[in-house]
Each structure stands twice: as C-alpha cells, then as structure tokens.
Amino acid sequence: MLRLGYDDLHTAGEPVRIVTSGYPELPGAGILDKRRAALEQADHLRRAMMWEPRGHAGMYGVIPVPSAHPEAAFGVLFTHNAGYSTMCGHATVALAKWAVETGRVPAAEPETRFAIEAPCGLVRIRAHVQGGNVSSASFESVPAFVLRRNLTIEVPGIGAVTCDVAYGGAFYAILPASALGLDYHTTPLETLVDAAAALVDRIRADVPIVHPDEPDLGFLYGAIVTDGAEPPDESGNVCIFAERQIDRSPTGSGVTARMALDHARGLVRQGEERRFRSITGGVFTGKVLGSARLGAHPAVTIEVGGQAHWMGRGEFLIEEDDVLGHGFMLPPTAG
Secondary structure, eight states: OEEEEEEEEEETTEEEEEEEESOOOOOOSSHHHHHHHHHHHSHHHHHHHHSBTTSOTTOOEEEEEOOOOTTOSEEEEEEOSSSEESOOHHHHHHHHHHHHHTTSSOOOSSEEEEEEEETTEEEEEEEEEETTEEEEEEEEOSOBEEEEEEEEEEETTTEEEEEEEEESSSEEEEEEGGGGTOOTTTSOHHHHHHHHHHHHHHHHHHSOOOOSSOGGGOSEEEEEEEOOOOTTSOEEEEEEETTTEEOSSOOHHHHHHHHHHHHHTTSSOTTOEEEEEOTTSOEEEEEEEEEEEETTEEEEEEEEEEOEEEEEEEEEEEOTTOTTTTOBOOOSSOO
16 A cells, blocks of 8 residues: 655645655656656656545645755655646745744744755745744745747637746746636636637647756746736736646746736836735735846846645555546546
8 A cells, every 4th residue: 555645735725735755766866857757757646646536626736855956955846737847936835834834944033044946946935934833935036037028829719819928937828818808807717717728729839938948848837817907006817727727826936927027018126016816815926136047038036925824734545456546537528
C-alpha cells in the first residue's frame, strides 16, 4: 500500500495541497530536471493527489524538492489537473505560511525572509509573523515582461480578438471581457471560460511563445479575463489556466504579468501598488519594485502580496488493487 502525507491550505479560496511524505526522490541536479522527472516517472502520484476521488478539477498542489540553488531554502514543483506549472503565486503565499509555521524555515518576527526555487527561477519571500503565525506574505517575482502588445487573432465562434501576452513566471493572454464580446459582471462563468479557452487554443496553435532563456518555459499557460478597470482602480480578473482550470485566487503570476503590462503601458510607476480581486472576493496586491531585463526584453520585478489559511492535514492511502487509486477525471460522455 502506498502512503502520501499532505498538508492542505488555501489562498483566497484556491487550494494548495503540499506533499509532506511518501513522494520519491527525483533525479536531476536542476529544478527543471526534477520537473521533467516528475512528469516521466511519478506523474501517477500527481494524478492521485489532484484528481478524483481525492481531489477535483480545480485542485492545485506543491511537491517540495531539494534545491541546488545556494539561496533557496528548498525547491518546489507546482502541480494542477493537467500537469506542472512553472510559477504559482497563490501557492507561494501559502508556502510562506506553511514553511514558517511547520519549522521548515526558522521564524523571525516581525518578518521572516527566505527564498524558494521554482521552475521559473528564484523567488524571494517575505512572511509577516506575529506570535509564530504568518498573518500575510509577499514575494518578489522573477523578471516580468510583455511579449506581445495588441495581438489580434481570429477565434472560431467569436471573431477577431485583441489581447496582450505578458510573462509573470508563466505566459498569459490578458484582455478585458469586452474584447470577447462579453460583460465581466453578468456573463455566466462557464461562458467566460469557454471564450478564454478558445482564445488560448488559437494562440497556442498559431503564435510562437518563446522564453528567452529556457525552452521549457516557452508556452502559453492560460488567459486572464479582466473587468477592464484601469490603474489605480482595483481590478477584478478570472484566470483560466492549464486545461480549463479556474483559479479561485487573483493569480499571483497573473498579477505579476498584469503589473508588467500596466507598467509597459505607462499606467503604473515604480513603487505604486494596485489591488486585484478574484471571483471569491480574495485580494492580492501588486507593486513594481524595479527594472530588470530578461534576454532582450526590458522587464520589471513585481512584489505580490496575499494571505493564506490552513485547512487540514492527513495521509492518503493507495491500495494496490484499486484501479481508480491513482485518480480519474469524469469523461465527457457516459458511454
């Protein structure tokens, strides 16, 4: 019988399932080597934790791994219903709480600083600590930049759609709901998801997405559909990522990408902060810290802040004769 220990947290309603025991050691010196090994050798364990009957289509997780980076307390692999993310802000906020409150990193009050190594690079974290508990946390992003401005693409069933593509640890198509012919506040969520997924499919098929340093990071992760509010106003957004998965949080890497886009458009300056609200009402903050470069791209670093909470702790059991033990997703038809 296979046993997998886990801790469950959430950030603004988006789950974070952290593996605490039972996961095999992954080969490879670098974090991207470990990410490939997880996919090739241990993906059945991702499915067991993310899919039904233990998870659901909206589940999200973290696999802590050793890091070779001298500044990192540990490395992380981010998991979802379709595979492995390159960066995840809501999970990073939860990891700040988890790492400090479980003693994975030594706690210091009123602020504990440490770094983790994600597939996209080193992510520096600030955990705000009171009485040994983390009340909130923020992280400094990897360099974020705009890849495409005013990209217009023909989407079947919708027509010509104009969006921007920006990188915040992952690549996103960013656009107001109105660009899809929809109203952010009144359109059924399923309709927003259908339109965003159709846009992502078209971009993935027709537009090269290239990361300047790492080929493994060069893919469109999802779309961020916004309410169209401009800085300095608070803005709502829905992130649809992976295979039609809906982020319950404002999406930390998405906030990073949105702030990079706002800065490139001249709408926010260094040191200015903006609030982003998700469909659950959860709020992340974003602030431009400074200028950077990523390959040939002018970039910025962004600080993203939020709050996570504990939900539970336990151990999953996988019996050898359980044909559904490593997870399943409901099929589109009953036949």
